[in-house]
């Protein structure tokens with residue numbers, strides 16, 4: 343997969359070589375993503391938006407039409423940057439790249455979005471700053487390629503860079519061969535693949551020693567009884583989800599195979615009864 347990132351802060355993503363290839367530093371150079379890049383499974387290029395500014399001051403922003411606070415990123419500078427990145431596409435004639443623009447007003451980026459991006463050949467990320475990018479940039483890009491405006495959550499960042507790191511990490515760990523352990527995907531919180539824990543948050547995890555600062559590992563995990571272990575893990579996941587994400591419990595309750603009889607008993611015992619009253623529609 344090819345990933346291009348356009349930003350006024352290329353250093354945010356680590357040190358790049360002359361071709362914009364990210365070196366072993368920064369958030370894209372370490373861990374799973376760094377190894378995937380080292381193997382050539384993903385090819386990152388980071389571009390400095392200011393390279394396409396036309397004045398001596400490398401201006402990328404201007405005052406907003408209609409007034410209001412702050413500055414808006416200029417469409418013409420962004421348009422040139424996008425033209426360049428698309429012209430240098432890895433495989434001429436291949437499916438067009440997808441443009442991803444993080445913005446607080448975008449559609450929620452979810453695990454489902456991540457899985458669909460993991461099937462794309464080429465993603466281009468546009469990192470906004472200030473009050474965002476002139477809206478005509480997205481309108482123009484939509485005439486030649488698929489464009490997603492996405493938000494990573496309901497809080498306000500100062501720009502799109504941190505969102506791009508989040509999205510790239512969520513996508514790259516789904517690339518074939520990156521995780522190394524295909525099993526690890528299916529039990530993920532939100533794992534859409536229909537695993538045992540689908541739709542629930544992850545339960546607690548433990549490792550050695552059995553006793554640490556007088557805290558014991560739950561006996562059932564040492565029992566060797568795999569059915570009992572699986573049931574306990576689901577119970578814990580249900581209780582945790584009920585406390586932290588009641589919306590997910592209501593969503594599960596609304597699907598035919600979402601919650602079994604034992605699940606409902608566990609939730610009732612924990613003080614979160616699920617009946618017709620509190621099921622999502």
Ligand code: JE8
Nearest residue numbers: 444445470471493494495499500501502505
């Ligand atoms: C951004 C962002 C995501 C999220 C993403 C891109 C570009 C209009 N507002 C812009 C005004 C306040 C400051 C904002 C700064 N900004 C924020 C995000 C995002 N994806 N979940 N929260 N924030 C930009 C400029």
